[in-house]
Amino acid sequence: MRKTIIAGNWKMNKTNKEAASLMNDIIFNTKNVKDVEIIVCPPYTALSDVNKIIKKTNIELGAQDVYFEEKGAFTSKISAEMLKDVGCTYVIIGHSETRQYFNETDESVNKKVKIALSYELKPIICVGETLEQREAEKTMKIIETQIKGALKDITKEQMVDVVIAYEPVWAIGTGKTATPEQAQEVHYFIRNLILNLYSPDIAESIRILYGGSVKPNNVKELMQEEDIDGGLIGGASLDAESFSKLVRYKEL
Numbered sequence: 001m002r003k004t005i006i007a008g009n010w011k012m013n014k015t016n017k018e019a020a021s022l023m024n025d026i027i028f029n030t031k032n033v034k035d036v037e038i039i040v041c042p043p044y045t046a047l048s049d050v051n052k053i054i055k056k057t058n059i060e061l062g063a064q065d066v067y068f069e070e071k072g073a074f075t076s077k078i079s080a081e082m083l084k085d086v087g088c089t090y091v092i093i094g095h096s097e098t099r100q101y102f103n104e105t106d107e108s109v110n111k112k113v114k115i116a117l118s119y120e121l122k123p124i125i126c127v128g129e130t131l132e133q134r135e136a137e138k139t140m141k142i143i144e145t146q147i148k149g150a151l152k153d154i155t156k157e158q159m160v161d162v163v164i165a166y167e168p169v170w171a172i173g174t175g176k177t178a179t180p181e182q183a184q185e186v187h188y189f190i191r192n193l194i195l196n197l198y199s200p201d202i203a204e205s206i207r208i209l210y211g212g213s214v215k216p217n218n219v220k221e222l223m224q225e226e227d228i229d230g231g232l233i234g235g236a237s238l239d240a241e242s243f244s245k246l247v248r249y250k251e252l
Helices: 016-030 044-054 080-085 096-101 106-118 131-135 139-150 180-197 200-205 219-223 240-247
Strands: 004-009 036-041 059-063 090-093 122-127 163-166 207-210 230-233
Touching (some): 004 207, 004 240, 044 059, 090 106, 131 139, 180 219, 230 240
Parallel strands (some): 090 122, 163 207
């Protein structure tokens, strides 16, 4: 059985004080949850403080990005070693916003995945199509290209630590959500692609998250789909009550 993941991507939000307050509320609201893996991905400046707060809880720490070089003269960048040192176990790679605004490519995603895995950080690899691409019926082609690019030279053994997040770009922060059927169709395609690239075992065990305006009022029907293993949550992760409801979606 694949354990559900609910991961919160805080993006460029929350000072250290605000992060601490949010984290304490989330911990209080989710402390008895055992069947869902909870991950929070604060901005870099809050990682250390949040790590101290979540020690001895059921919550994992993730970062929002990583640079693909080990160290050196790369002003403003953060290395995998630094993330590991501050307590991260996960890292988001290839988010649509880094692709859209910061020139992320399939090649740089692949380099980041490799460095993350070499430091025992579990990559959450984001893939997804724009509205224009969907309307041109290129969704599956785009997803296939992004996944093959991200996983170039990644071994079967390494795939045990990989998570994939499907985030239709047209449904991020727009209030639009893929229908459960639309999301399931792409998740099924991704799982089948992993089967062809690796093996039935890897395809069966890999967790594929949906990220695209997941909220308490739609999470339950999304999670009922066979190949949707959780959510990568944006806006709803900035509110303790809504994020906690997503973590406890079975009770809704």
